[in-house]
Amino acid sequence: MSDLKIKVRGLKKAFGPKQVLNGVDLDVPRGKSLVVIGGSGSGKSVLIKCILGLIEPDAGSIEIDGQEVVGMKAAEREDIMRKFGMLFQGSALFDSLPVWENVAFGLIAGRGMARAAAKEVALRKLAAVGLGPEVGELYPAELSGGMQKRVSLARAIAVEPEIIFFDEPTTGLDPIMAQVINELIVKCVQSLGATALSITHDMHSLRAIADQAAMIYEGRIIWAGDAKTIDHSGNAHVEQFVLGRAEGPIRMPVRPL
Secondary structure: OOOEEEEEEEEEEEEOOEEEEEEEEEEEEOOOEEEEEOOOOOOHHHHHHHHHOOOOOOEEEEEEOOEEOOOOOHHHHHHHHOOEEEEOOOOOOOOOOOHHHHHHHHHHHHOOOOHHHHHHHHHHHHHHOOOOHHHHHOOHHHOOHHHHHHHHHHHHHHOOOOEEEEEOOOOOOOHHHHHHHHHHHHHHHHHHOOEEEEEEOOHHHHHHHOOEEEEEEOOEEEEEEEHHHHHHOOOHHHHHHHHOOOOOOOOOOOOOO
């Protein structure tokens, strides 16, 4: 069995004249948490959507457990999708469903589990992220942003996935709640023995949840390594991003006033 859970090679994706991914190579080790950092528009979200199968790349290879998934037929891809859990940037909860049913959605709709059994699982997963059974009866609109994020995490782990994707998991949260979410992510991923792939621009989140790190810039991975070494990467782009400097090789397009 390969040490890689996900292997990406030469991935390209353009939207009209805009080349978003321009030959991405990325290794996600089995059972590890890899965080991809990069600025807005660097291709982070497109990369994760390609791996999830939500976007078809123009070229390149994506292997999951050694199986090529680019160009895979929909029926075959269903088996691959069963390995995935996802925490979306905006939580993406269903407003019309109570919290427990949001958490149990994949179990009921995707796995055909009976509602009563799915509710039991949902309440256990809510407890795992620090939310009591009474929260399960509420609706998303009744929750704070931090609680919604925890519900989204509970939903991501409800199907006990082999791979969990985190899309900007701490965006919009205050520093204390962001750290709560980071700690819950580590706890949940470790308890499942899952592989995690996250995208973020939040260095605090990277330091809290990552075993491995990589940086994407202009559609390519320009650095990858142990997360603990990111402060000494020797890469000018990474150094500028990590330190949040305005001056450096990364230029933000700014129009004069």
